[in-house]
Every structure is written in C-alpha cells, then in structure tokens.
Amino acid sequence: MTPENPEIYINHPTWGLLYRICVVDDNQDMFTTLYAQRLFFLVTNDVKGIKFQPIGRTEARMMLENRLRTIRRNGSSQEYDQLQSVFQRTFQ
Template identity: 60%
Template sequence: MSTETYLNHPNFGLLFRVCMVEEGQELFATLYAQRLFFLVTNSATEGIVFQPLGRSNARQMLENRMRLLRRAGQQADYNQLQVTYKQTFQ
C-alpha cells in the first residue's frame, strides 16, 4: 500500500504531500526539484486553498510536526517524517 499523496496545482503541476500540519492542513512540495512549497487547506467553505510558503517556513512547519509526534510518543511516524525531512531539506 502506498502512503504517497499527490495533488495537482493549477499552475505548478503535480505536488506531493510532505506531511500533515494540522487537521485540514497539509504541507506539499513541487514534485520536481522540491523547491516550491505550499500549505494546502481543505475548507468546507472555500474548497482547496493553496498558500505558497518559503523554504524556511516549510522547514519550520515540518520541524514542528516532528516535535509534536515525538512528544506524543508516535515513534514510527516520527521516524518516517525524519527520513522525509532529511531527503527534503538536507
């Protein structure tokens, strides 16, 4: 079973999900080169909303999510996200 999630952006093409940020919010990056990041919010009133993010903001969101997982004791999810972090930002 694949855990990868993709979304088509109207201007930038295929995006892949980096991680969940909060309920209804996820961090996505462009598939090619992983240079552009978007906070994608799924709203009942507005539908899917793409908010562009800088690399440093995206990194901070991912680090915050890793902290939350570590504090919650979700070690398997934390380890998986740490691999994603290293692939994306290092």
C-alpha cells in the same frame, strides 16, 4: 488528506503535481513540487474547497521541525521515522 497514507499527490493549477510532506493541522497539509522540491505550499481543504498558500523554504523547514517535535512527544515512532526521512531528503 489523512496522515495514514504517506503518499498523497494533488494537482496544482500552475505548478503541476505536488507531493504531500506532512499534516500541519486539521484540514491543512504541507506539499512540495514533486520533482524539484523547491516550492512549498500549505494546502487547506475545507467546505470552500482547496486553497494553496505558497510558503518559503525556511518556513516550510520550521513547520516540519515543529511537526517532528509534536510527533516525538506523542510517541508515534513509525510516523516520526517516516517524517524524519522526508525531512532529511528535503532539507539536508
């Protein structure tokens, strides 16, 4: 799961296809259900495999806002613009 590819999908065993919203941390990304975008998951990918941790909409929004602030400080305007667009579609 690399930040260079903005469209990454994975299959959740219960909820089906998930769409990656953003990178959260090393080996950790935020995903949402593809169509409704109402269920959010932190997905960790490490040597033990893939782990899905459900998170609430408010927590997901705060994590995405924090990621936007980090990207803005680091000066990556293209990544910021893409993530800002995702934020607006998902939370506004």
